[in-house]
Amino acid sequence: MSSNLDSPIKTQMAVAVFNSPLGREYHANDGMEVAKPSGRRRVFVQTESGCVLGMELDRSDNAHTVKRRLQVALNVPVEESSLTFGDTVLKNDLSAVRNDSPLLLTRNLMHRSSSTPCLSPTGRDIQHRDWSGPIEILGHSNSFKKTKQLVKEIVKAMKIGVDPIPVQSGLGGAYYFRNSRGQSVAIVKPTDEEPFAPNNPKGFVGRALGQPGLKRSVRVGETGYREVAAYLLDYGHFANVPPTALVKITHSIFNINDNVSGNNKSMKMKKHFSKLASLQQFIAHDFDASDHGTSSFPVSAVHRIGILDIRIFNTDRHAGNLLVKRINDDGADRFSQVELIPIDHGLCLPENLEDPYFEWIHWPQASIPFTEEELKYIQDLNPYRDADMLKTELPMIREASLRVLILCTIFLKEAASYGLTLAEIGEMMSREFRRGEEEPSELELICMDARRLVAEMESDRGVFVSSSPKSKGHEDSFLFEMDGCDDSGFDFMDDFTCPTPPSHFGFGRNPLSKLQETIEEEDGEEEENGVAFDAPGKSGLVSNLSMLPKNNSFTAHNLKSLKTKTENNGYGYGFGYGYRNGNENGNIGVNSSSGHRSANEQLPASASFVKFVDMNEDEWCVFLEKFQELVYPAFANRKSVSVGQKQLQRLGTSCQF
Numbered sequence: 001m002s003s004n005l006d007s008p009i010k011t012q013m014a015v016a017v018f019n020s021p022l023g024r025e026y027h028a029n030d031g032m033e034v035a036k037p038s039g040r041r042r043v044f045v046q047t048e049s050g051c052v053l054g055m056e057l058d059r060s061d062n063a064h065t066v067k068r069r070l071q072v073a074l075n076v077p078v079e080e081s082s083l084t085f086g087d088t089v090l091k092n093d094l095s096a097v098r099n100d101s102p103l104l105l106t107r108n109l110m111h112r113s114s115s116t117p118c119l120s121p122t123g124r125d126i127q128h129r130d131w132s133g134p135i136e137i138l139g140h141s142n143s144f145k146k147t148k149q150l151v152k153e154i155v156k157a158m159k160i161g162v163d164p165i166p167v168q169s170g171l172g173g174a175y176y177f178r179n180s181r182g183q184s185v186a187i188v189k190p191t192d193e194e195p196f197a198p199n200n201p202k203g204f205v206g207r208a209l210g211q212p213g214l215k216r217s218v219r220v221g222e223t224g225y226r227e228v229a230a231y232l233l234d235y236g237h238f239a240n241v242p243p244t245a246l247v248k249i250t251h252s253i254f255n256i257n258d259n260v261s262g263n264n265k266s267m268k269m270k271k272h273f274s275k276l277a278s279l280q281q282f283i284a285h286d287f288d289a290s291d292h293g294t295s296s297f298p299v300s301a302v303h304r305i306g307i308l309d310i311r312i313f314n315t316d317r318h319a320g321n322l323l324v325k326r327i328n329d330d331g332a333d334r335f336s337q338v339e340l341i342p343i344d345h346g347l348c349l350p351e352n353l354e355d356p357y358f359e360w361i362h363w364p365q366a367s368i369p370f371t372e373e374e375l376k377y378i379q380d381l382n383p384y385r386d387a388d389m390l391k392t393e394l395p396m397i398r399e400a401s402l403r404v405l406i407l408c409t410i411f412l413k414e415a416a417s418y419g420l421t422l423a424e425i426g427e428m429m430s431r432e433f434r435r436g437e438e439e440p441s442e443l444e445l446i447c448m449d450a451r452r453l454v455a456e457m458e459s460d461r462g463v464f465v466s467s468s469p470k471s472k473g474h475e476d477s478f479l480f481e482m483d484g485c486d487d488s489g490f491d492f493m494d495d496f497t498c499p500t501p502p503s504h505f506g507f508g509r510n511p512l513s514k515l516q517e518t519i520e521e522e523d524g525e526e527e528e529n530g531v532a533f534d535a536p537g538k539s540g541l542v543s544n545l546s547m548l549p550k551n552n553s554f555t556a557h558n559l560k561s562l563k564t565k566t567e568n569n570g571y572g573y574g575f576g577y578g579y580r581n582g583n584e585n586g587n588i589g590v591n592s593s594s595g596h597r598s599a600n601e602q603l604p605a606s607a608s609f610v611k612f613v614d615m616n617e618d619e620w621c622v623f624l625e626k627f628q629e630l631v632y633p634a635f636a637n638r639k640s641v642s643v644g645q646k647q648l649q650r651l652g653t654s655c656q657f
């Protein structure tokens with residue numbers, strides 16, 4: 001039986017099927033929200049094609065009944081599909097699924113590239129039968145007040161025919177939505193148009209939702225809720241993150257790729273598609289931080305954004321992601337002050353520690369000590385409360401990301417109270433390149449030591465827990481079990497071995513402490529397919545970039561951005577992991593005829609030195625205790641080096657005279 005999960009139109013048809021069993025539709029944004037009887041929930045099912053269905057669940061529903069309804073609508077046999085909610089593949093019980101949760105429907109068998117889209121001429125009629133509003137906010141937090149207002153303005157404008165405008169810059173699909181006066185009021189980024197997602201309009205396709213994305217530890221399709229998480233965590237608007245919410249949004253502007261030819265389908269069809277997207281308030285600005293000298297940036301703005309970046313382990317704070325707005329502009333070229341607006345938090349809260357990117361790290365503002373007010377803000381942060389808040393507001397968030405948030409917040413609190421500056425904290429979190437090797441950051445080294453202590457305690461007590469680091473047959477070596485997208489047959493993070501980290505802190509980093517990451521299934525498949533690019537060295541980067549699509553939406557900014565993203569991760573020194581073209585069995589499809597590029601052609605794999613998700617609750621608690629004990633010697637070490645560096649700098653200056 002051919003399954004039609006890839007058909008956006010079929011997906012739209014399914015709306016009718018979903019609405020019927022319960023007879024009543026829930027309107028999130030029209031002010032008519034009816035109190036639901038307990039057990040009744042509104043969920044949003046996203047298919048692999050990116051399209052989204054609003055659906056009501058009853059207390060009696062289970063995964064099987066939901067999939068059965070999907071089978072009727074989409075012709076996907078129940079036994080061939082999986083329904084995923086965050087970390088959980090739903091087997092039967094749906095009690096963990098809360099109101100407003102997005103669910104991902106995937107096929108177990110991987111024949112994506114050979115599936116034939118099935119288009120239905122009745123799509124328009126179906127759209128009329130979808131009673132949900134054109135924009136529904138997922139979640140009911142008070143924090144979304146501003147967004148609700150924006151949504152009203154946008155819907156009003158849409159009704160009188162004011163269309164959104166596609167955003168040319170950036171690697172993902174994004175659209176400026178406007179008010180009735182034609183002013184941009186929000187930027188909308190559909191989750192299925194992210195870089196490498198199936199409907200990316202700029203040629204970066206090749207991975208399925210849920211697979212590793214631009215950053216290996218952030219899955220494709222999951223940057224949208226991270227944008228919202230950053231906003232929700234920005235208590236008191238401290239760092240100035242623009243109001244952001246996750247929405248189900250329906251419009252004909254959105255991009256749908258024909259998954260056979262890779263061509264853009266929606267442009268020709270002008271159909272309406274419902275998508276899950278982040279919707280962020282548009283902030284009028286004058287330039288971004290890459291366009292202007294940074295010396296005018298207020299110290300407090302840099303500190304506040306830096307504090308947020310550390311909490312959320314931002315891997316993408318490049319200068320383009322800091323908008324700059326002049327204030328007190330006297331009309332001349334001079335202006336007394338600027339306001340900074342941090343945007344684009346889709347690559348924060350990774351599922352693993354990797355190399356963060358903090359543009360501010362070498363700005364002088366970052367080396368100025370925190371003020372009392374900033375220290376108070378930091379001390380009042382409660383990582384466990386933050387994690388609970390995110391779980392409530394964004395129920396699909398993964399445990400691994402929450403652990404990264406908890407760890408980084410603890411690290412920030414301890415480091416700030418010890419007296420470290422923003423720059424020192426950022427440096428301790430960043431990896432370095434030595435002799436062409438990416439080495440773990442000081443933060444990662446501390447974590448590796450803490451993990452070793454947990455493992456030692458367990459072996460002393462004779463405890464063997466399946467999720468603990470296990471002996472791999474040779475001394476000092478562990479094999480960590482991975483969580484994976486088991487149903488997709490694609491391991492998110494593959495097994496890797498972990499030699500014992502060095503027992504000292506600081507600067508004697510042991511290159512051998514780097515975990516040897518298995519490069520997914522590539523090795524085998526490279527041989528099978530006989531198509532492999534191996535371009536070590538910097539020239540590899542250049543040659544790969546030169547192969548990027550040349551469509552009109554792909555600008556120098558995109559290039560710079562991809563280059564920054566890769567170089568930031570230390571990949572600028574080599575695409576040395578080997579690249580391959582997609583294969584017809586696989587999830588890494590390439591449509592070279594259409595100019596669409598495979599994700600794997602451009603993405604090197606990142607090293608994982610330490611992970612947290614394989615620890616059970618008890619181990620995690622002990623790990624955190626050990627971590628907190630171990631940070632102090634590391635802080636002392638860092639402080640003494642900073643002092644040494646300052647003395648050297650002074651010496652250098654005095655030598656000039």
Ligand SMILES: Nc1ncnc2c1ncn2[C@@H]1O[C@H](COP(=O)(O)OP(=O)(O)OP(=O)(O)O)[C@@H](O)[C@H]1O
Nearest residue numbers: 167169170171172187242280281282283343344561
């Ligand atoms: N809240 C906002 N207000 C105004 N402009 C915005 C806002 N968010 C994004 N933009 C603009 O849209 C562009 C693209 O957005 P963004 O950087 O978030 O997308 P992206 O695809 O993730 O980009 P990149 O690949 O560079 O990280 C930005 O360069 C910026 O000019």
